[in-house]
Amino acid sequence: MALATRQGANAPHINLYSDTQTLPTPNMRRAMAEAPVGDEQSFADPSVNALCERVAALLGQEAAVFLPSGTMCNEIAIRVHCRPGDEVIAEASCHILNFEGGGPAALSGVQIAPLPGERGIYTAEQAEAAIRPDHRYAPRSALLEVENTANMGGGTVWPLQAVRAVTDIARAHGLATHLDGARLPNAVVASGTSADEYGACFDSVWIDLSKGLGCPVGAVLAGSSAFIDEAWRWKQRMGGAMRQAGILAAAGLHALDRHWDRLAEDHANAALLAGALAQIDGFSVEPCETNILFFDVGGTGRSAAEIASRAGEAGLRVGAMGPTRMRAVTHLDVSRSDCEEAARILAEAAA
DSSP states (O other): OOOOOOOSTTOOOEEOSOGGGOOOOHHHHHHHHTOOOOOGGGTOOHHHHHHHHHHHHHTTOSEEEEESOHHHHHHHHHHHHOOTTOEEEEETTOHHHHSSTTHHHHHHOOEEEEEOOBTTBOOHHHHHHHSOOSOTTSOOEEEEEEESSBTTTTSBOOOHHHHHHHHHHHHHTTOEEEEEETTHHHHHHHHOOOHHHHHTTOSEEEEESSSTTOOSSOEEEEEOHHHHHHHHHHHHHTTOOOSSTHHHHHHHHHHHHHTSTTHHHHHHHHHHHHHHHTTSTTOEEOOOSSSEEEEEOGGGTSOHHHHHHHHHHTTEEOEEOSSSEEEEEOOTTOOHHHHHHHHHHHHHHHO
8 A cells, every 4th residue: 555645735744853853933033033132252142141141050050152053062062171182981872973073083183982871871880991091001081971861872861860970980080071961951851850950960061952942053051160261262263253143042042931841742742652653563662761762663674764765755754763773853843643643654654
C-alpha cells in the first residue's frame, strides 16, 4: 500500500527534526519589534544588559555575555579555560567533539579525551582515571565538560549528585569545569533541580535560547566577572559585537518569562510519542526523559534514511541519526495531536 500523502498547499507540517526548528511566536515578534536597543559593545543596549544580568543570576554566576550561538559559547569557554596542547575531558557523544566542526582543535589547539558514558553520563571514577599525570610528556588535563541534557544520550538528565561528583574530582585536581547547558532548561524542568544548583558546580555555563525556549537566535554564556571579561575578548576576536542586539535579546527575555515552564508540555508529548512508537512492529524505543526521543527501526527491514524520506513525503520531518537509529524532538510548535499523527505516519512509512 502506498504511503498516504498530505494534500493541499496549506496542509500542516510536523517538524520533529530538532527543537532548533521553532519559530518565534507572534508575541515574541512583538516584543522584539518594541525592544529598547543601543550599542551592545559599549554595554549601552538595555535589553542585552537585562538578559545577561537575568541569566547570570539564574545560573548563579557573576556575569554573562550574549552570543549568537551555543557552539560559540562552548568554543569561547574552551579557549578561555585552556591553552594549546591541553586536553578536555568529556563524554564520547558530546556536542563539542561531534558537532562543532573540530572547533576545539582548530580554534584552541586542544584535544578531547572522550569517556564512554551511559546515555551521555560518565562517572567520577571515569573522570579521575582520565586525568593525566602532571608530566611534560603528557597533555595537560585542563577542563572537564558536562552536557546537560545529553543530546545523543537521548535527552538524558544529569542528576545533581552525579554532576557534583565529577566536578568535585575536577576541582580536586585543579581542572576548570564547563557546562554545555544547551538544554539545561529541560533538565531543570524535568528534574526539579534549580538552574543555579547546577550552575554552582561549574566555572562556566550557558543556556541556549533557540532550542526549547523558541527564540530565533542566541545563547548566553555565564561565569565569573574575570571569565566573562576574557570571553568578551574572544568574542571580539571571533567576530565582534552584535551592536543593536536588543532586538534578539528581547526574544530571550520573553522566552524566560513565558516558555520555560511550558517545557513540561514538550516532555509529556515526547513520552506520548514514545509510547505510540513502542507499539509499532520493528521499532525499538529508547528511554525518554525530556523532549528528545531516539528509536531504532532495524526490525522493520528498512533503513532510518528510507523511513525518514517516506515520512517526509507525508509531511513529517524526523532525523535519521545512523543506519537504523532515528531521533524525534518535541518543541513548542508540536502539539499532542501532532505527535499522535507523527506516530501514524511513521507506522505507515515502516509498513
